[in-house]
Amino acid sequence: MTGETSVDARTPDEIDELARRARDGDREAMELLLGAVRPRALNVCRGVLPHTPDAEDACQEALLNIANKIGSWGGRGRFTTWMHVVAVNSARTTYRRMKNQAVASDVLPLEKPDPRTTSVIAGTRLDLLEAMESIERDHPQFVEPLLLRDVYGMSYEEIAEQVGAPLGTVKAQIHHGRKLARPLLRAGD
Incomplete structure (x- = not known):
């Protein structure tokens, strides 16, 4: 990954451009985009799920949802705002799944x-x-x-x-x- 802009150095405009290219089918742009937004998505998931492994699972789900649903990003607002909502929803889905599994197995904290x-x-x-x-x-x-x-x-x-x-x-x-x-x-x- 030499020669790429570091994750922290990407501007909102650069992330939006990567998102537009990824939405239009550019696979390399999708990989770069997911790498660029992963830390932010993980932080969002940690805000809902404080246990790191749970947050990481939710983040992985969020990245999959971003890749699969990028076509629904309208491009009017910042990509990171759209991504934030996807990550919140992924974290909530992960929480529901974990809660249902705990109730089903009678494991409660x-x-x-x-x-x-x-x-x-x-x-x-x-x-x-x-x-x-x-x-x-x-x-x-x-x-x-x-x-x-x-x-x-x-x-x-x-x-x-x-x-x-x-x-x-x-x-x-x-x-x-x-x-x-x-x-x-x-x-x-």
């Missing part, structure tokens, strides 16, 4: 949450994921904007662009999502 991996919003990241699962059953439109804003700190404008909704709608969805999440996160108090 008995240890107390590690304060180093405790969410600011919830008692633990698992509390937050459980709350999002609960909200998603009846109000799926609130979950993605809420996670992107309150967990990942994306701007309202970036979220609106990503989900394809007016800014005011996104703000309202986040507000209502927070109202629904508060009692679920306090249930353990």
